[in-house]
Amino acid sequence: MKSQPAVGESSSSHLPGAEKLAQMLYYMKLTREIEDRIERKLYRQGKIVGGVYVGRGQEAISVGSAIDLEEEDAICVSHRDMAAFLIRGVTPRQILAQYMGRKTGLTGGKDANMHMGSIEKNLIAFVSMLGDSIPIAAGVGLSFRIRKMKQVVLCFFGDGATSRGDWHEGMNMAAVLHCPVVFVCNNNQYAYSTPLERQMPVENVADRAPAYGMPGEIVDGNDVVAVWEAVGRGIDRARSGGGSSLIECKTFRMTGHSAHDDAGYVPKELFEEWKKKDPILRLEESLEEQQILTRAEIGDMTRRIAAEIDEAVALAEKDPFPAPEECLSGVYSDEQ
Amino acid sequence: MGLTTYVEAIRQGIWEEMARDPRVFVLGEDIGVYGGAFKVTKGMLEEFGEDRVVDTPISESAIVGTAIGAAMMGLRPVAEMQFADFISCAFDQITNFAAKCHYRWGASVPIVVRGPSGGGIHGGPFHSQNPEMYFVHTPGLKVVCPATAYDAKGLIKAAIRDPNPVIFFEHKFLYRRIKEELPGDDFVVPIGKASIRRSGSDISVVTYGAMVFEALEAARELEKEGIDLEVIDMRSLLPFDREAVLESVRKTSKVILLHEDTRTGGFAGELAATIAEEAFEYLDGPIRRITAPDTPVPFSPPLEEFFLPGAADVIRVARELNAY
Numbered sequence: 001m002k003s004q005p006a007v008g009e010s011s012s013s014h015l016p017g018a019e020k021l022a023q024m025l026y027y028m029k030l031t032r033e034i035e036d037r038i039e040r041k042l043y044r045q046g047k048i049v050g051g052v053y054v055g056r057g058q059e060a061i062s063v064g065s066a067i068d069l070e071e072e073d074a075i076c077v078s079h080r081d082m083a084a085f086l087i088r089g090v091t092p093r094q095i096l097a098q099y100m101g102r103k104t105g106l107t108g109g110k111d112a113n114m115h116m117g118s119i120e121k122n123l124i125a126f127v128s129m130l131g132d133s134i135p136i137a138a139g140v141g142l143s144f145r146i147r148k149m150k151q152v153v154l155c156f157f158g159d160g161a162t163s164r165g166d167w168h169e170g171m172n173m174a175a176v177l178h179c180p181v182v183f184v185c186n187n188n189q190y191a192y193s194t195p196l197e198r199q200m201p202v203e204n205v206a207d208r209a210p211a212y213g214m215p216g217e218i219v220d221g222n223d224v225v226a227v228w229e230a231v232g233r234g235i236d237r238a239r240s241g242g243g244s245s246l247i248e249c250k251t252f253r254m255t256g257h258s259a260h261d262d263a264g265y266v267p268k269e270l271f272e273e274w275k276k277k278d279p280i281l282r283l284e285e286s287l288e289e290q291q292i293l294t295r296a297e298i299g300d301m302t303r304r305i306a307a308e309i310d311e312a313v314a315l316a317e318k319d320p321f322p323a324p325e326e327c328l329s330g331v332y333s334d335e336q
Numbered sequence: 337m338g339l340t341t342y343v344e345a346i347r348q349g350i351w352e353e354m355a356r357d358p359r360v361f362v363l364g365e366d367i368g369v370y371g372g373a374f375k376v377t378k379g380m381l382e383e384f385g386e387d388r389v390v391d392t393p394i395s396e397s398a399i400v401g402t403a404i405g406a407a408m409m410g411l412r413p414v415a416e417m418q419f420a421d422f423i424s425c426a427f428d429q430i431t432n433f434a435a436k437c438h439y440r441w442g443a444s445v446p447i448v449v450r451g452p453s454g455g456g457i458h459g460g461p462f463h464s465q466n467p468e469m470y471f472v473h474t475p476g477l478k479v480v481c482p483a484t485a486y487d488a489k490g491l492i493k494a495a496i497r498d499p500n501p502v503i504f505f506e507h508k509f510l511y512r513r514i515k516e517e518l519p520g521d522d523f524v525v526p527i528g529k530a531s532i533r534r535s536g537s538d539i540s541v542v543t544y545g546a547m548v549f550e551a552l553e554a555a556r557e558l559e560k561e562g563i564d565l566e567v568i569d570m571r572s573l574l575p576f577d578r579e580a581v582l583e584s585v586r587k588t589s590k591v592i593l594l595h596e597d598t599r600t601g602g603f604a605g606e607l608a609a610t611i612a613e614e615a616f617e618y619l620d621g622p623i624r625r626i627t628a629p630d631t632p633v634p635f636s637p638p639l640e641e642f643f644l645p646g647a648a649d650v651i652r653v654a655r656e657l658n659a660y
Contacts, residue, residue, distance in 0.1 A: 074409065111440040119443045124408065127432045135398035136433065139405020139413075146361065146387040146411075153405075166429070169398035176393055177402070331475050333444040335499040 016228060018292045024067055024224050025287065026301060028059040028280050031083040033305045034092050037313060038099055043259045047317065049101035050112040055080030057222070057254035060279035061186050063087070064227025065154055065247075068235070074122040074140045074153040076133040079114040080186060081156050088121045092309055096316035109322040110330070130157060131164025134183070138170050141179030141244070152180040152238040154231070160191025162205050171212040171246070180238035182231055183214075183246045186221065188253035193265045206248040214244045221249030222279040252277075340518045343511040345485035346450075347376050349492035350414060352522065354384055357412060360496055363390040364399060364416030373418050374452055374511060396425035403447045404434050404501075412496055417451030420505055421465045434501040435476030444499045450492070452508035453481075454546055454596055456644055459508075460635035466545070466597035471503045472574045472606070478502040478527055479574040483548040485516040487571055490525030498527060507546045530577035532584075536566035539654050540584040542607055543594040544570040547645060551594055554650035563658050565650075573603055581607060582615050589620040590657045596645060599627040621660035624653050 016024070035054035043052050055062070062083035066075060075084050085095060090106065098105030098116050106116035107125075117125025124140065126133050137155035144151040161167055162185065174181045185205045189196045202208065209216025215237070219230040227249055234245035252274035256263035287293040293301075340348065354360045361384075362377055368391035371378035381389040392399050396417060403413035417423045423430070430449065437443045455464030471479045478500050482488040488506060495502035533548060534555050541551045548569045555565040566584055570576055585591050591611060593604035604625040611623055626649045634640055 076405075107441050115440065117441045117443060119408065119441070124405070125437070125441045125443070127436070129428055129432050132401060132429060132433050135395075135401025135429065136405040136408075138398065139402035139407075140409050141405070142390075142402055143406040143409035143411050166397050166401065169393075169395040170401060172393055173395055173398040173402055177390065330439045330442065332478075333438045333446075333499040335444050335446075 016225060020067070021283070021287060021292055024063050024228070025280070025283050025293070025298075026305070027063045027067065027083050027087055028224065028283065029301060030086055030092070030305050030308070031059045031063070032056065032280060033309050034095060035082060037309050038096070039255065039259050042099070042313070048099050052099070052259035053079040053114055053257070054255055055082060055186070057274060057278060058186055058188055058251045059083055060224035060227050061184065061221050061249045061251065062156065064224040065156070065182070065184050065231040067228065068232060069154065070151065072122065072151045074124060074151065076124045076126065076137045076140065076153060076155040077114070077117070078126055078130065078133070078156045078158060078161070078186070080158070082114065084156070085116070085123060088118070088123055090118065090121065090123070092312035093315045096312050097319045100316055100319070101321060102316065102319040103322040104316070104319040108326065129164070130161040131166040133157065134167045134170025135173055137181045137183070138174035138177065138179045141174060141181040141238070142177055144180055145178065150239055152182060152235055155181055155183050157183070157185060158191060159185065159187045159189065159196055159199055159205060160194065162208070163199055171208070171214075174244045175213045178243045181244040182234035182238055183244060184231060185246065185248045186251060187248055188251045190253050190257070190266065192257040192261070204248055206246055209246040212246070214246055216246040216248065218248045218250060221251030222277045222282065224279055224283055338517070339515040340485050341512050342485045342488050342506070342514040343374055343376060345489035345516075345518060346492050346506055347378065349489040350377070350496070351380065351383070353493055353496045354380065354388065356522075359410060360412040360414065361388040361390065362414045362416065363392055363403060365392055365394055365418050367391060367416050372416065374508070376416070396422050397429050400426035400429040400447070400449060401433070403449070404429060404445055407445050407447045408437070408443055412446050414448045414450060414496060417449060419463050420451035420453035420467055421462045423449065423451060423467055423503070427470065430471065430477070430501065430503070431474045435474045438500070439476055445501050446499045447501045448492070448495045448504055449501070450504035450506060452511065453505040454507040454509050455633050455640060456509040456546065458635060458637065458640065459633070461632040464633040466505070466595070468503070468505055468573055469597060469601055469603060472603065476501070477574060478572070479505070480527055480572050481505045481507070481544045482571060483507070483510065483545055483569050485514050486518055487525050487531070489518060490523050491527065491571065493522075493524045494527050497524065502527070505545070509546045525571070528572045528575040528577060530580035531569045531571055532566065532580070533569045534565060534567040536564040536588070538564040538588055538590065539657055540566045540568060540588045540591040541594055541650060542568045542570065542581055542584070542591060544573065544603070545596060547594050547596050550645065550647045551650055553647040554654065557647065557651055558654055563654055565654065578610060581611065585611055585615045586618045589618050590660070592624045592626060592650065592653055592657065594626045594645060594650060596628055598630050599625065600630050602627050621657050624657055626650060626653055
């Protein structure tokens with residue numbers, strides 16, 4: 001199934017500028033560093049409460065997609081989209097506090113790991129029933145369309161989520177109601193232990209786009225610029241009243257499903273193959289080649305990020321747990 | 337104002353809220369062009385336009401999900417389930433997404449999910465259910481079951497104005513059978529407050545929905561033999577008016593809990609436990625429940641008649657309790 005051309009004349013063949021590229025690198029590296037710190041250090045030290053789900057190797061997807069959103073655009077995140085939170089201004093300390101079940105995390109300890117959101121930042125928290133967010137995104141988009149606003153909504157999900165009934169109902173609804181959504185699939189080829197060929201009878205998630213009357217594109221999910229371009233086309237389309245699109249980002253899940261899963265069911269050669277396509281290494285090489293950043297500057301960025309995370313961990317570790325009675329708080333809203 | 341049916345009262349309530357608040361919109365199957373299977377949304381498309389009266393595909397889960405997404409962004413959607421029975425298709429979105437958002441991350445989900453529930457119209461197992469307890473059992477939701485036209489109008493307004501997800505069950509048997517004179521002003525009935533339909537001193541009958549009228553009919557009969565029933569209409573099941581129930585039991589010392597829903601896991605169990613825990617000393621007889629049996633709702637008239645509780649059951653049990 002070849003990529004479908006963009007609708008309309010807005011196909012962006014320009015590349016991001018140097019500053020934007022550096023920013024993309026920063027957010028990918030920041031995400032990698034926090035997640036490595038959580039999964040490889042803090043979790044093994046018993047400092048994390050509950051499960052850990054990282055998006056190692058898939059950072060280009062959230063970064064490329066979210067980096068150029070307007071503040072008022074919305075994002076329906078999934079569990080491997082930490083970069084989207086960081087781009088929106090959620091701090092590493094808040095994320096670490098969330099993972100450690102502290103009061104200062106985004107949910108005040110009410111929910112775990114990536115199950116967080118912020119209505120002020122238009123970050124819509126997901127539920128464990130992945131696929132639920134697809135109709136939610138349709139509704140977020142509908143709210144923009146019927147109020148004649150120019151906002152769009154990104155909806156992230158994995159290959160596994162596309163098997164849920166809600167995914168299909170939501171895609172259909174978004175298309176029929178002409179909602180301004182960009183559906184971004186992180187196809188990392190495994191849903192827990194289920195490989196793609198056991199998840200779906202079609203080769204590509206994007207093969208389904210015509211069934212829902214929307215354009216579909218397949219993109220190298222480990223090329224942050226390619227993601228940025230393709231999702232940018234979807235954003236332009238949605239913003240100009242052209243409705244929804246489906247962008248499938250091909251990538252690979254470089255870890256187990258979660259920290260407790262050693263992914264023994266994945267053929268080792270697949271990890272070897274995809275390691276060479278690491279999105280961060282590729283961008284670093286490209287930026288060096290284009291002389292946008294020197295090796296020394298990249299090294300500086302790495303050190304700065306490490307220090308940033310050191311500080312965030314130190315602060316988050318000292319943050320208090322919520323009081324036990326907080327269990328009873330917040331069941332109902334009393335907003336007027 | 338003239339006599340207004342229960343279904344027309346709901347239509348008026350939604351209409352007035354849509355006129356008053358531009359954030360309110362309706363969505364569901366056949367609600368726009370067709371005006372709704374029961375005509376609850378008749379005329380709204382012409383008045384408010386297709387951006388606010390949204391005909392959807394047959395996708396109850398996505399209908400609710402779409403409503404949730406729009407509500408989080410500041411709108412006030414009223415989603416129709418064509419028959420309340422179909423709400424089961426949206427169970428996950430309601431109980432896992434809508435109900436838990438505010439608790440987990442402080443995001444309000446001001447949706448109303450409404451639909452016709454209840455039997456007595458030869459609807460069979462999938463057009464006659466009373467699904468309220470799945471949702472009463474879900475913290476974070478509100479559940480409302482009006483029995484009168486006044487309450488139907490006042491409570492749909494309250495539900496729309498509430499920042500929480502409200503599940504609104506309209507008893508279809510009452511749709512056109514109840515007609516009342518309604519005031520012309522903008523009145524709202526508070527969620528969580530019961531109503532004393534008939535004051536009495538001998539036995540409390542606590543009920544909701546269409547059964548309110550069975551209880552009142554029984555009361556009229558029993559009056560002739562000197563048994564004075566007090567009839568409490570719960571109106572809301574979540575939150576429910578504990579104090580109204582307990583106050584009545586403290587007054588009469590005998591109680592019948594009546595609902596059209598099936599027995600096990602029905603609301604009467606919840607009330608019975610509450611009364612036993614908090615008004616034990618006041619009881620002069622066992623707490624009695626009158627409910628449908630634990631079966632799906634059957635279709636053929638003799639079966640459905642057997643299934644549905646009625647005034648005759650209330651009379652029989654009241655006499656037993658009275659003699660205790």
